[in-house]
Amino acid sequence: MPPPLRSLSAKLLLLTVAFVMMAEVLIFAPSVARFRETYLTQRLASAHLAILALEGAPDQMVGADLEAELLKHVGAYLVALEDPKVGRRLLLSIDMPPAIDEVVDLGRMGFFDKLGAAFVTLLGPGDRILRVLGTSPEDGVSKVEIVLNEAPLRREMINFGYRVLALSLAISLFTAALIYLSLHLLLVRPLRRMTENMMAFREDPENAERFMPLSGRSDEVGLAEAQLREMQEALWASLHQKARLAAVGVAVTKISHDLRNILSTASLMSDRLAASQDPDVKRSAGTLMTTLDRAINLCRQTLNFTREGPAVLELSRVDLHALIDEVGSELPASLAGEAEWRNEVPAGVGVEADRAQLYRVFHNLGLNALQAGATAIVLDAARLDERLEIELTDNGPGLSPRARERLFQPFTASGRSGGTGLGLAIARELARAHGGDLELRRSDAAGTCFRLTLPLSQASRQAAQ
The missing domain is CATH 3.30.565.10 (Histidine kinase-like ATPase, C-terminal domain)
Incomplete structure (x- = not known):
């Protein structure tokens, strides 16, 4: 039997884990893109709520401390609302950064744009300043604009990736274990049993007790077992027939040798009978000589066939x-x-x-x-x-x-x-x-x-x- 690490069972286990992980990788890319979009959408919703709190204040004015607290809740440097009735208004801002690194318009991003932006965030430096535009999820009409640092988003995405990785590993190992046990019971163990049977039969092919026992399965494994047993039975019968023929051949060789000598003597006597003047004797002598020649030829061919080995070519x-x-x-x-x-x-x-x-x-x-x-x-x-x-x-x-x-x-x-x-x-x-x-x-x-x-x-x- 092969070592455990090189066995078919181990290979099936490793392949199952690898394939499930590949599937999880294909799932991870759109998942992390969706996570990024959700994170930014939640920031837009928080910004809208902050603006509503501001609009409820007298004269739509708040103190610097409250304004800083609202922006901290949103996680942004700037929050702006564009009302379709009164136009664009700058509502909240504090400590604006000197420059914007990228403008993100959630309403105009396609599927592959979202995938690319997610991996740029994951693999990038993580300290960029983003200007995010989008429709408020609170009313679906107002246009909200925020300016924020990408670092918190990147940290959340990395944490999300670790969670997905841990979950993927757990799913892979659990799925691999189930598939491994199923394949081991349905395929590996029957194959191992057939292999052991073939090895045992090879050692003693004339022993009928070493035929492949049938499990009664009706699938491909059951068919393979039946075909193997049929082949073993045919080989067993052939070996027994050849053993009997070998014994008969030895006996026939001895008999043919002695019989050819006897027939040669009878052939010489038939030549004398052919010289007889009796018409009846002469007619019978021709038939007798033909029969004797045929019998002698049969003995000669039998002896030659049993004595010859594999042809040696010149x-x-x-x-x-x-x-x-x-x-x-x-x-x-x-x-x-x-x-x-x-x-x-x-x-x-x-x-x-x-x-x-x-x-x-x-x-x-x-x-x-x-x-x-x-x-x-x-x-x-x-x-x-x-x-x-x-x-x-x-x-x-x-x-x-x-x-x-x-x-x-x-x-x-x-x-x-x-x-x-x-x-x-x-x-x-x-x-x-x-x-x-x-x-x-x-x-x-x-x-x-x-x-x-x-x-x-x-x-x-x-x-x-």
Whole structure:
């Protein structure tokens, strides 16, 4: 298992906290802009109230002490009111600063203007003098103007930011904990259980007790558990089948060796029977010799298949046209003139391959086609990038659906009576050893077509990998 800090649970927790904090940052910007606007609006409302107190005094005059107290309550150097009926009037002022640094008209500021002004206040020096204009929230008609120092506003905004940060951290940690627990229960623990099961199954894949137990969930985790168990059951069955086949193979190898010797002796005796002058004996001898040859060939192919290991290639430049001509001249039916072997591969086409092994591939394909009943076999080739595609097409009766299902499996896929199914299995194994492949392109009543793909050179094969 990975260390706690590098585990999936820890990563989910950190990501959740980070994402929630990012969301809080996006919320913080408009929140602090709104706080600044509210602060200034409250100052305008306080200014309006101060002016109303002044207007209630006799002759609208107050003493210097009361005027200073009203301005202190507002937090401004100057308060002015513009009444739509009588025009602009300067009402309260004390100790005016020498200059105004910025004029803020709340009525004309858009959303992004408010965002920018808020960050200027937060990040600026904080000692600017602001002239604030806006409509009084008390009556919604009067225009109020105040002049104030930005420092108290900045302090309040910083305090507000700290409160938002603390709240964001609390929300992030609480949300992250809930999400972490949910993901841990719904995802991390099932994944950990599947990982432990795979590790245990890897140590003993033939033990059926180590199959993945199903939780009964109907979501993606339940589907993954079911697929894993299905894969384990298939692998377990395959291993048991291969173990049985290995035991059978050892026995078949011993039997085939002894049986081939016995059949060779019987074949010699059948040759003597063929020399008999008795017509009935001569007729029976031909059938007997054919049967014995087929049995001997079966034993020979079985022994060769069980003894051979992975193909060891002796690479050289092979003239494909010449090789196919050689194969066609040595096929039994072709030699006897019973079938046509037509080589349409262009002269000079070559590949880097093991000539002897490539000969076996074409010989097996041709022999299979002839033994299946084909009377014409056509071979042609085409270059595709750094690969060569060779197609072998015959006019035989085609393969049965049952033969096509397990076409390249040894001992199971022969399309004719008495066949071993080894020819195509060996041909594909040799093709893949060269970095290519052998596949069935089509098989119907008009005939069968196999496609052999080979790299032009082993260097291009390695570059592609």
